[in-house]
Amino acid sequence: MGIDVLARGSDGYEANRGAFNVLLSQDPARIVTPRDARDVADAIAYAKAEGLRIGAQRTGHSAEPLGDLSDTLLLRTAAMSGVSIDADRRIARVGSGALWGDLVPQASDMGFAAAHGSSPTVGIVGYSLGGGVGWYGRKHGLQCNLVTAIELVDAAGNERRVDADNDPELFWAMRGSAGDFGIVTALEFELLPVHEVFAGALFFPVERMSEVFGAWHAFTAAAPDEITSLARIMNFPPIPEIPEPMRGKSFAIIEAVALLGEAEATEVLAPLRDLGPAMDSFAVQPPAGISGLHMDPPEPAPYAAYGMLLNELPGEALDAFVGAVGPDSGTHLLSVEIRHDGGAMARSGPGNGAMDCLPGEFLMFGVNVVPDPSAMAPTKAWLGAMEDAMKPWDAGRYLNFSDESEDIAVAYPPATVERLRAAKSKYDSENFFHAAHPVVSG
Ligand SMILES: Cc1cc2nc3c(=O)[nH]c(=O)nc-3n(C[C@H](O)[C@H](O)[C@H](O)COP(=O)(O)OP(=O)(O)OC[C@H]3O[C@@H](n4cnc5c(N)ncnc54)[C@H](O)[C@@H]3O)c2cc1C
Incomplete structure (x- = not known):
């Protein structure tokens, strides 16, 4: 057995048990940090010998649905990053x-x-x-x-x-x-x-949310597959890390990446850019240039989030969304967004895997920072208001955007659920693996 096993109380255990959401405290039975496949095999042998399950984790971005880890050997993969x-x-x-x-x-x-x-x-x-x-x-x-x-x-x-x-x-x-x-x-x-893209973001005063989301929705109806876009509200906190033009302010934002030449992309995106945004960052750039486009937090933080697939987005759905999370709603989430899916993400393919395609045309996601315990109740209420408002257009869950432990039936068609459960009994009949979204619940 060539792998070090980290036990509670050791420095290595403390250094490796963190989740991306710092509100969570992961307490696995043991931790290992393998360097190669041989170490992983050793870890599996150890877990079996000790009567433990095993779960792999890199960043802990999806730590919440894992739940209780007291019977689990947590395998952190950071050292295998080639x-x-x-x-x-x-x-x-x-x-x-x-x-x-x-x-x-x-x-x-x-x-x-x-x-x-x-x-x-x-x-x-x-x-x-x-x-x-x-x-x-x-x-x-x-x-x-x-x-x-x-x-x-x-x-x-x-x-x-x-x-x-x-x-x-x-x-x-x-x-x-x-x-x-x-x-x-x-x-x-x-x-x-792809060696270059035409990509960027448009920032509008949040008071224009209804108009901006309406224009974006009309745009998505005719958008070519070459453009992937989203519309969101961001309530930027008043902290020094946020650049001055955004700090402490709220915006309705459209972000898009176009796999089109500049001239064609400019023409297709004109209905959005002509709305007169306060800031427009669209430019030709190499693929690496869009890494920060969505302004996701790079470091672990305290937060709560909720996501839902939406089958369509008629005018009444947009009104419901604006009513639930817009500037006059009384809610104040850090970010709420609707991504335009569809296109190739919604089309089946003969060689595709268990997630053959996504149902629905849109993906909604809301998140808020919860800096102290008192912020949790309003955050949950605001996320709940968003969920309730959009329930009529619920197309299921996309589990990468779900921090809840959910039955996979909410995410896959019945035939896929059945086939996945048959595969689980064939390849892991003892339910040894502990994944963020288990094929067999409970
Ligand atoms: C800021 C942020 C932005 C995001 N943006 C997007 C996005 O644009 N699109 C999108 O689709 N998702 C997005 N996600 C969701 C993300 O894809 C999921 O949280 C995903 O699970 C993260 O993988 P991870 O390895 O970083 O997380 P971890 O929590 O480390 O792992 C998640 C799960 O993946 C499985 N896993 C990881 N490594 C292994 C392994 N070696 N072997 C077997 N199973 C393994 C396990 O089940 C594990 O529990 C985002 C998440 C965050 C926090």
């Missing part, structure tokens, strides 16, 4: 500890983009296993369906490589089911042939 790019095949290979920020600049320098989401500090493996809704999604689909091979250690401790030809059922199950079938040690996936 990335390499095969430019001829346009394939990236990443270790299970790699973050998007470890890959995207390198890929960008080589003339490629990766199907990443809004934050460079998200773990590539967790994001990819959970689906992966990113800035190129409407054109290129969910990241899980760009995965070409997965290396893992299975429940029996065997190192395996699965792909479309080698155990295609396990390969299918792992792409979109949040890691409930094994500990991934490396992932390979397609990069996108």
Whole structure:
């Protein structure tokens, strides 16, 4: 047994038990920090011998749905963070500890983009296993369906490589089911042939929310798959970390990434840019340039969040959303957003994984910072108001955006749930793996 096992009370245990949401206190039975697949196999053997379950984690972004870890060996993957790019095949290979920020600049320098989401500090493996809704999604689909091979250690401790030809059922199950079938040690996936994008954000006074969201919604109805966009409200806190033009102010914001040349993108985006924003940051840039576009917090923070897929967004839905979280609603969440999904993210594909496509056209997400316990009750009430207002258009959950422990039936069609549960009994009949969103609840 070559791996160090960290027990409660040790410095290593304290240094490795943190979650991205600092309101959570993770208390696993033990912790390991493997350097390679052999260490992972050792950790699995240790967990089995001790009667523990095992769960992998990189950033702890999805720590909340994991729940109680008192019977779990927590495997933190930060030390396995290598990335390499095969430019001829346009394939990236990443270790299970790699973050998007470890890959995207390198890929960008080589003339490629990766199907990443809004934050460079998200773990590539967790994001990819959970689906992966990113800035190129409407054109290129969910990241899980760009995965070409997965290396893992299975429940029996065997190192395996699965792909479309080698155990295609396990390969299918792992792409979109949040890691409930094994500990991934490396992932390979397609990069996108994109050397520059036309991207940016438009900032409007929040009082114009209704008009701006209405114009954005009309825009999405005709938008080509080459444009992925979202509309949001941000109530920037009055803290020094926030740049002066935004500090302490509230905005209605449209963000978009266009895979079009500047002239065509300018023409397509004109109805939005002509609305007269207070700030317009659209510009041609390399793929790495959009890493900060969404202004996600890079460091762990105290927060609460809620997400829901929306099947459509008619005028009454927009009115309900503005009424629930808009400037006159009495709510004050840090950020509420509606992402335009659809396009390739909504289309089935023959070789796709368990998250074949997303239902609905839109994805709603709200989050608030909870700096002290007294801020939790209003935050929950505001997120609840948003949820209640949008229930008539509820299309289910996208589990990467769910901090709750939910039955996977809220996220996948019944046939997929059945197939995933059959795969779970075949590959992990003892429910040894402890994933953020388990295939079998309870
Ligand atoms: C600021 C922020 C921005 C985000 N933006 C987006 C976005 O734009 N689009 C989007 O789709 N999602 C987004 N997410 C959600 C994110 O994709 C999920 O939280 C995802 O689970 C994060 O993966 P992680 O490895 O960083 O998190 P972790 O909490 O470390 O891992 C999450 C889960 O992934 C599984 N897992 C991780 N590593 C392994 C492994 N080696 N083997 C097996 N299973 C593993 C486990 O089930 C684990 O519980 C965002 C989250 C945050 C906090």
